[in-house]
Amino acid sequence: MNDTGAISGQERPLHVLNRLAFGPRPGDVERVRQLGAERYIHEQLYPDAEVPIPESLRRKIAGYYTLHMSPLELFRTFQLPVIEVRRADKGAGNEALKSDLKAARIRQRIVLQEAIEARVARAIEGPRQLQELLTAFWFNHFNVFRGKGLDSIWTGSFEQTSIRPHTMGKFRALLGATAKHPAMLFYLDNWRNTAPGSPGARGKFDGINENYAREVMELHTLGVNGGYTQADVIALAHILTGWGIARKNPSPMLRREMLEPMARLRRGFGWRNANRMPPPSPSLFYFDPRRHDFSSKVFLGRTIQGAGISEGERALDILARHPSTAKHLSFELARFFVTDNPPDSLIGPMAARYLATDGDIREVLALMFAAPEFWQRRYYRSKFKSPYEYVISCARATGVEVRNYRPLYGTMQLLGQPLYGCLTPNGYSNTEDAWLNPDGMMMRLSFATALGNGNLPLDRPPFEEAAGEAAIGGPAARGGARRGAMNAKFAAPERPHPGPKMVPPDAVALTQTLGSGALGANTAQAVESAPPRLRTALILGSPEFMTR
């Protein structure tokens, strides 16, 4: 086969479904064949206009109701109760309060659980597949870790409000939305970033924290060799002093001794509203002028006059429009969508399009999907699936109606890619190097065999709904009936599932779903000579299905 030639017409539907979607669901290949690959790509690039969301999925997502809460509501609903119980207890070890605390913590888990289930549900069932891939891509690009403190209750909100609406828009909007979300402010410590000697500098807010300033350049925009220096990191950290999370009012003493005089000073400069603390916004983003460095800075060769929050906006503008950012993002996108080692012939035009369109992600994607490189035979099924991609694609291809997501995200965790569980700000890698290993292969095949045999209880809810209330007891019910029901859903002890096991997905249907020619001769022969009940497992566990 000619490697530099284009992939064949017969392969095109599966190719776009492997690259713009998490693989085909039953009927997808045939639909794309009739529609034409270009038309499918167009639809996916304009999902709001072209791809309606089925009512069933809409309802399911609406039902994950913590997903639609603001960071402020999340804090009040899930963190304050923990704080209140702990205050009431004051370390006395009161048994009743102990169980209150436990209940409050169990309730906190709901938030993450809902975020995980919503993400997996949309990835499997959602027809706006490119949107789902890009959500995973950009979340990973702007990674936050669910295990760091309050990010356990803010990670879902971060994806829902800072990532999801901006996946195909202007990169600057995405950058700004992530910069101001409390999940990011907390994860990369900028909420503590304080000008030394400023009126607000005290306690934990004791000085410059350059963590976010560094990562926003190294990882989010310019890239590690993007042409910035340590001096730029420090300058940006000073520019971003005071970008933080809304807090309680300062003490009366502090107000009297420091803030009032500062406010008088500011009024002297003619600033309006200089002495008013704004009410908390539901987003919890708060720029604290008391902790900001108002001196002028030199950042990436430009002078930025001290002006408050607008300095940070200006710095993000500069970063978003920088040629290094154009190149860095183009490389990352091409690596994710085309090949582990994307050629310059592809990166160059993508970066140029980025700069010409003021960082319009959709434009860059459109160019990439139309580029000859995207259609080259040598890249056909050349991407080794990440654990996330593998698990989602298995669930999609078998067409199982999933009501229990645990076996799916549990497998991702065992394969080393727990959802929202990447500790480091650089996110998970998306290359074969990172994910192909003997351990992982054994686990993938065990998962494929379990799924193929019908041994994964995907098709029934994980808990008996009624069992929870008793197990949780009084304190948990405080949040009202609905909250009580949510507790039941997630906190009830697991117990064996009654009734027959899941109907094993059918191998013939699976073969049709993937389309003719999806399996190589060797695999097709191995599947055919295997006992019928093993065939689904073999297809899901085949080398062809490991790649996209």
Next chain:
Amino acid sequence: MEPIDEKLLAGNSRCELCAAGAARAPDTLSRRAFLRRAAVLSAAGIVLISPHAWAGRAFASSGNKNRLVVVFLRGAVDGMNVIVPHGDPIYYESRPTIAVGRTGSPGGVLDLDGYFGMHPALGPMMPLWKERTLAFVHACGSPDPTRSHFDAQDYMESGTPGVKSTQDGWLNRTLGQLPGAHGPTEALSMGATMPRILSGKMPAANMPLGRGAARPLPLDRPFIEAAFDRLYTGNDPISVAYRDGRMARKKLLAELEQDMTVADAGAPSPQGFSQDTDRLAHLMTRDPTIRVAFLALGGWDTHVSQGGAEGQLAGHLRPLAEGLASFKASLGQTWQDTTILVISEFGRTMHENGNAGTDHGHGNVMWVMGGPVRGGKVYGRWPGLQPGALYQERDLAITTDFRDPIAVVLATHMGLGDAQIDRIFPARPRPSGDASGLIKA
């Protein structure tokens, strides 16, 4: 009104493990769920050991066949109550209810050198101290000031304090520096998922704890295996990974079967940590290609009711000590080639808090044991406990960077050169020399 009390945000509530219980909880939850669900993947019974070259690696010719085992105490163990400065009255003044009593008193410390003493729960390790194969490095730790479990564990596993973007762990980088062929069982982690410290380019095997390891997999059934074998006959990377995985699995099963035969021969089956160390010891003695192993133990975050000679901390130290003592016994001759490090992300406050516990601190004690260790000694420069000597006037100061004793182990025990160690610990501080005699030359 503004909604969030900054003190709470700032971690006055002390601890992200406790403060945002949800933080680690999902992991625990899903992991536990996963185990219970065994039926689910029971199936999946997903057992995870990888490797290729269990069998094939010719190590003998490369000379050094020494082993390194790292035990991570997650949650920050209170080093001051592990190796107790019982010779300093400030210790007793600072800890009115949780201090370990003086030597000779009931439940008192086990004296080591007149100034330091061991927590009585570590009694099972006293024979090692006496035969001089157990040492401690006190006032040791990571120079980064963070008191966040998350950050501090991350730094101690990446080996690059203060640098967040390091991708791999220092044990994985160590593998990369070992000479000879690298098989995936060169490193073995006991636990549900691959830890940060072993993540990276070099292959490493992962083995579940407890009984999970021996649970049969669908792939162990000959007709299923035969069917998959037909899919992976090529020399492409995916096929090679598949065959390596199968080979490792077969070897593991054979060894576990032997284990069970041994257990059946009347010996009581060890529980908990001892069970894990025993299994690790059996694997290590039978398979000389395992050079590096890792285990983690939790439960050290004693903010409340820590206890003294008895109580919470003692209850965690005892099984640890028993497990390590029995590890030595099970290793047999292999003990002579093995160095074991016990580390934890930071120490705890000098003074006990209002809840008869301790909060996140700074300096800690590192444990070093094994045949090659020059033991019977507490290494390091003791900074003292007077207020001016404490870190930020509240915690034991650090006089020995944690990378320092590890570098000595890597050099003298694992036979690595300075340049190699610089690649494992880039930008490490100049060796202080305080740990230089830690390993017998």
